[in-house]
Amino acid sequence: MARTIGSHSDITGPRVREAALALFARHGYAAVSMRQIAAEVGVQAGALYNYTPDKQSLLADLMIAHMDELLAAHADAAPDLVADPAKGATVASPRAALEHFTRFHIRFNAVRADAVFISYMELRNLTEENFKAVEALRQTYETRLETILRAGVAAGEFDIPDPKITALALIAMLTGVNTWYREAGRLSLAQVEEIYWGMVRKTVGR
Structure with missing residues (x-):
C-alpha cells in the first residue's frame, strides 16, 4: 500500500531536529510550540512524539x-595538537595548538550559526539535568584550551595570569564572530581567521 503524505513513515528524526533548530533560532525556544514544529515538517503534532518525548528533549x-x-571534529582535525587531560595528553607545541584551536573554532561555528546561537542563548531553558549534561561537554572543550594555555605558560611561550579565565575569554571572543560575520561581507573567512589569530597571539603575550 502506498504511504499517505504526512504519515509517520514520511517523518525522519533529522527532519524534526532541523525544523526545531531553525524555529528555536528564529523565534526562541519559549515561543515555539510542538504544533509549530510539526507544521514546519508538514505533519500532525502528535506524530512528533514518535521521535521525541517532548520539546525539552x-x-x-x-x-x-x-x-x-564540535569535540569530535576538533579531535579529528589535528589529533597531534589536541590536548585531552582525561587521557593524560601533553602539548608538544602550545603555540601551534593554540593557532589550530583559534582557526578551527571560527571555521566550525561559521557554518553552524543556528546551532551556535541556541547553544549559548537557550541554556537558561534547559532543565537542571539537561543543563548539567550540556555544561559537562562545554567544560571538556574549555579544558582543552585551558590545557594548551597552561602548557604555553609552563614553556615560557605565553604570559597570562589565569589560564582558565583566559580560555573562557578567548572562546567568547572567537564565538562572537558569528554575531557579525557574513559570507558576502568584505572579509573572507580566511581573513577573519588571520585577524583573530593575531588578536589571540597578543592576548597570550610573549
Missing part, C-alpha cells in the same frame, strides 16, 4: 549533538 538533543560534533 528536542532542545537538549540539539545542544548535546552540537557539542559532541
Whole structure:
C-alpha cells in the first residue's frame, strides 16, 4: 500500500531536529510550540512524539549533538595538537595548538550559526539535568584550551595570569564572530581567521 503524505513513515528524526533548530533560532525556544514544529515538517503534532518525548528533549538533543560534533571534529582535525587531560595528553607545541584551536573554532561555528546561537542563548531553558549534561561537554572543550594555555605558560611561550579565565575569554571572543560575520561581507573567512589569530597571539603575550 502506498504511504499517505504526512504519515509517520514520511517523518525522519533529522527532519524534526532541523525544523526545531531553525524555529528555536528564529523565534526562541519559549515561543515555539510542538504544533509549530510539526507544521514546519508538514505533519500532525502528535506524530512528533514518535521521535521525541517532548520539546525539552528536542532542545537538549540539539545542544548535546552540537557539542559532541564540535569535540569530535576538533579531535579529528589535528589529533597531534589536541590536548585531552582525561587521557593524560601533553602539548608538544602550545603555540601551534593554540593557532589550530583559534582557526578551527571560527571555521566550525561559521557554518553552524543556528546551532551556535541556541547553544549559548537557550541554556537558561534547559532543565537542571539537561543543563548539567550540556555544561559537562562545554567544560571538556574549555579544558582543552585551558590545557594548551597552561602548557604555553609552563614553556615560557605565553604570559597570562589565569589560564582558565583566559580560555573562557578567548572562546567568547572567537564565538562572537558569528554575531557579525557574513559570507558576502568584505572579509573572507580566511581573513577573519588571520585577524583573530593575531588578536589571540597578543592576548597570550610573549
